[in-house]
Amino acid sequence: MADLVNLVSQNVKAVRQRITSACDRVGRDPSTVRLVGVSKTFPIKHVMAAVDAGVTDLGENRVQEAEEKIALATHLTGITWHLIGHLQSNKARRAISTMTWIQSVDSLDLLHRLERSAKEKGTSAQLLLQVDLAREVTKHGASADVIHQLLTAGADCHALQIRGLMVLPPWSTDPEQSRPYFRQLRRLRDQLIDTGVDQTMLGELSMGMSHDFDVAIEEGATMIRVGRAIFGRRSSN
Numbered sequence: 001m002a003d004l005v006n007l008v009s010q011n012v013k014a015v016r017q018r019i020t021s022a023c024d025r026v027g028r029d030p031s032t033v034r035l036v037g038v039s040k041t042f043p044i045k046h047v048m049a050a051v052d053a054g055v056t057d058l059g060e061n062r063v064q065e066a067e068e069k070i071a072l073a074t075h076l077t078g079i080t081w082h083l084i085g086h087l088q089s090n091k092a093r094r095a096i097s098t099m100t101w102i103q104s105v106d107s108l109d110l111l112h113r114l115e116r117s118a119k120e121k122g123t124s125a126q127l128l129l130q131v132d133l134a135r136e137v138t139k140h141g142a143s144a145d146v147i148h149q150l151l152t153a154g155a156d157c158h159a160l161q162i163r164g165l166m167v168l169p170p171w172s173t174d175p176e177q178s179r180p181y182f183r184q185l186r187r188l189r190d191q192l193i194d195t196g197v198d199q200t201m202l203g204e205l206s207m208g209m210s211h212d213f214d215v216a217i218e219e220g221a222t223m224i225r226v227g228r229a230i231f232g233r234r235s236s237n
């Protein structure tokens with residue numbers, strides 16, 4: 001256990017150094033990059049080690065797994081949970097009950113269900129719209145057209161707040177392969193602001209994972225989603 005705490009703490013330190021270096025390269029303030037530790041597939045003791053090391057934002061990609069960990073983590077205060085994986089509409093209500101941020105909104109049906117559930121529960125949630133830039137059949141995410149519709153519909157939501165965009169580029173071991181996607185996401189955000197979309201709905205760009213978050217920060221990421229670089233290798237997923 002002490003070993004795990006040490007390992008995770010060293011890893012978090014190394015990640016923070018990479019964040020600072022990337023920010024230095026492009027003249028950004030490191031405090032403008034929010035680190036989301038992705039604890040999917042890792043048990044609660046890993047979550048606790050990360051919180052010990054100062055990580056306050058945690059990401060899970062399945063509602064069920066998030067619910068289980070949140071139930072075990074009630075004694076940890078000041079944690080913000082993010083859903084980063086695909087969300088089926090029929091799980092909208094459960095996601096609203098457990099997550100503060102939902103980063104994977106990609107359809108009007110899902111948005112409407114989330115708004116309805118949040119209203120019924122008298123709660124709120126921060127949303128990111130997941131953009132499909134690669135047009136991969138297997139991937140989730142909304143096309144640019146649907147993003148427009150979501151932003152229009154989102155402006156009329158009362159319980160929910162759309163806060164920005166998220167992208168998950170096609171997997172490659174070479175981080176430079178991700179750069180064009182990160183750049184495209186930032187350009188899309190800038191274009192949307194130019195066409196009059198309220199800036200408060202587009203403040204966040206969630207992009208970059210363990211192997212490519214340096215590049216994402218250079219391209220403007222405000223949230224990075226980091227699993228393996230903090231927790232080590234996953235046996236699945």
Ligand SMILES: *Cc1c(COP(=O)(O)O)cnc(C)c1O
Nearest residue numbers: 038061084209210225226227228
């Ligand atoms: C798993 C996952 C991550 C983290 O990936 P690592 O390679 O472990 O850093 C980030 N974003 C999403 C959407 C994921 O599913």
